[in-house]
Amino acid sequence: MKKPAYIAKHIRTVLQTGGSAPHSAEVERFFKEQVKSRGWCTHELRKVAVRFRRTILAEHGQGYLLQVADQLFRGDVLEEKVFAVLMLQGIVGDFGKPEFKLFESWLDRVSSWADHDGLVHYLIGPMIAADDSLLSRAPRWAKKKSRSRWHQRAAAVSLIHSTRQHKNFVDIQRMTEMLLTSDDDMVQKGLGWLLREAAKANPEQTVNYLMTIRERTPRFVLRTACETLPAKTRERVLKKNSTTDSHG
Secondary structure, eight states: OOOOHHHHHHHHHHHHHHSSSHHHHHHHHSSSSSSOOOOOOOOHHHHHHHHHHHHHHHHHHHHHHHHHHHTTTSSBBBHHHHHHHHHHHHTTOOOOHHHHHHHHHHHGGGOSSSHHHHHIIIIIHHHHOOGGTTHHHHHHHHOOSOOHHHHHHHHHHTTTOOOOOOHHHHHHHHHHHHHHTTOOOHHHHHHHHHHHHHHHSSHHHHHHHHHHHHHGOHHHHHHTTTTTTTTTHHHHHHHHHOOOOOOO
């Protein structure tokens, strides 16, 4: 049987030969971070990832598939990491704590918001929403100032699936309190995204909470949180906020 590294190498070749050079340049210009792209559109990448998942599962099983994905998420090419996530996304419900620990270790390999959000929103988040015992991990990512911005962004984004399921609002409040002082734009955008989803899923509860923190919440975060609220409600939340708007 061929080693997972061999299959991962084959997938890298497929990604390199099947990509679009012009689109690759567009993608690389889009990111603030230095990102290497093969120029794939997401829907085409998903089709190929699903085909590989089916074949690998049929021939070698889930453990082997995870090893291939782990190899792919070690690279510095955006599509390789996204491909790893897309291969696993459809079976995330089959995973448990050992797989969660593996995905958590991938946070150290994140290089842009795109591979971060794929990993956290499509793998880690659904697992936290399904298993309350995993909720303790997010605060650890948030409070370790020595950890990367991606760990802190993960602390917020990992709870989006929970709020869409009307779960864990106390944990969302706790996470907000821990991240409010961050001046990192990637962390603020992640927190704003979480609060916006909370406002959509639980508007009354979230608005009441936003009213208690609006004077100490970065303007960008508060604006993002209010995006889907009715105009009058949004105006009420934003009206007296005096925090400096560093995002224009």
